[in-house]
Amino acid sequence: MRAITGLWRWRHNPLCRTTDLTEAWVAAAGLLLMLSVAPLAGALVGGVAQDALQRSVREQHASRHRVAATVIRVLERSQLTIDPEGTSAGDLRGRVLAHWTAPDGSRHEAPVLVGIEDPRAGDRFAIWTDARGRTLARPLDSATATTHAVLAGVGAAVSAAALVETARRIVVWRMVRHRHARLEREWGRVGPDWGRTGADS
Structure with missing residues (x-):
């Protein structure tokens, strides 16, 4: 969330690096995916589970006396x-x-x-x-079947959100590693001459 706020505040800031903006956009994309994909996954899984369990309820009540x-x-x-x-x-x-x-x-x-x-x-x-x-x-009753379906939907939504967050963290981690590697290369190039008179000429 902090990165998304920074995205708006730093959009014209001369101190803002390209990598900062990229990380903020990744965070924004991750949040949008969590808000859209997680509820959709929960609704789909919960609906499928509800249909299957209610069908099982009907079959059990028809076959058990x-x-x-x-x-x-x-x-x-x-x-x-x-x-x-x-x-x-x-x-x-x-x-x-x-x-x-x-x-x-x-x-x-x-x-x-x-x-x-x-x-x-x-x-x-x-x-x-x-x-x-x-x-x-x-036989399984309808209320219990609905409870199981809701739990399945919630579990699917949480799993989808966790998957999106994991992917976001992996992307940011790779970006940070790439940035650090680039800084090390730059420091390796200018570090030996740092502080010498006339080294920048």
Whole structure:
């Protein structure tokens, strides 16, 4: 930002070197790219992610069914067995043997996780299954999908801005190295005669 301000202040300044103006123009171009490319990248990536995730939400809700299961007996209780798409990792989940009827009418009996605090035989709870009654994770909801899409868009925008800033820094670094090399060559030419009487004649 300082270089952009200097670009306007030094445009007719006789002390302003060409390299100063060039660095300021590079900074201005970098800022304009960050303000245009980063939001565009974020919007594109976020839009693509939103479309894909919402399509996944629709497919999951179409293929997964919420059915009622009944506890036969408690098997075990563990803090390590967590429903990844359900409750938080701090919740205790009970593991029980349960039976349920699938959407196709078939009956099933298997160990499942239950969110009941103190499950007992005969307790009823909801599980998600496919059409044949095989247990599945809870389907992704629309709000969570939108949150993931927004995070993807923000990540893409930040990455694009970082890429532009990295490119700008590399260009300025190369310009500074070139300027220093030129100064060293000039000093190598006039340095040995510096301070001698008549050396400039």
